[in-house]
Amino acid sequence: MRKICFTLIFTFILFACASPIKYDSKLNNLVGANKATLIKEMGTPSAVKMLSDGSEVLAYVKANDVYVPSEFYLYNQGNPANQQDVYSPFLEDYDFSPYGAAFGYQVEYFCQTAFLLQNGVVTAWKWRGNDCKSY
Numbered sequence: 001m002r003k004i005c006f007t008l009i010f011t012f013i014l015f016a017c018a019s020p021i022k023y024d025s026k027l028n029n030l031v032g033a034n035k036a037t038l039i040k041e042m043g044t045p046s047a048v049k050m051l052s053d054g055s056e057v058l059a060y061v062k063a064n065d066v067y068v069p070s071e072f073y074l075y076n077q078g079n080p081a082n083q084q085d086v087y088s089p090f091l092e093d094y095d096f097s098p099y100g101a102a103f104g105y106q107v108e109y110f111c112q113t114a115f116l117l118q119n120g121v122v123t124a125w126k127w128r129g130n131d132c133k134s135y
Helices: 001-018 020-030 035-042 081-090
Strands: 047-050 056-070 106-119 119-127
Touching: 020 035, 020 119, 035 056, 035 106, 035 119
Parallel strands: none
Antiparallel strands: 047 056, 056 106, 106 119
16 A cells, blocks of 8 residues: 555656656647637747748747855855954865855756747747756
């Protein structure tokens, strides 16, 4: 009984997570939809391009920059006696200073999705990026 419960809970958690596979499924469900349905589902497009054959490409872009702090960052832990006490781990043979870019990095998450509409109907889609997922 315990194994069955564990398996069910694990399966639920697995399927509850966001994934690119679910995003693909969401986009596949939009194939055959008209432009109004696409805009209702995805929102206002970031860009629209008219092709010479009368087809249309609607593009959606989602971007998010995240700052990841360094594990070496010293958070305010009260008022130290002097700066030497705070920065003493950094004053020996380390090749970085306690200021500037040594304290973390920026990560960009983005997803660019494009839909091809022919005669006002979604016929194809394409996405690229590291944050294309759906729940």
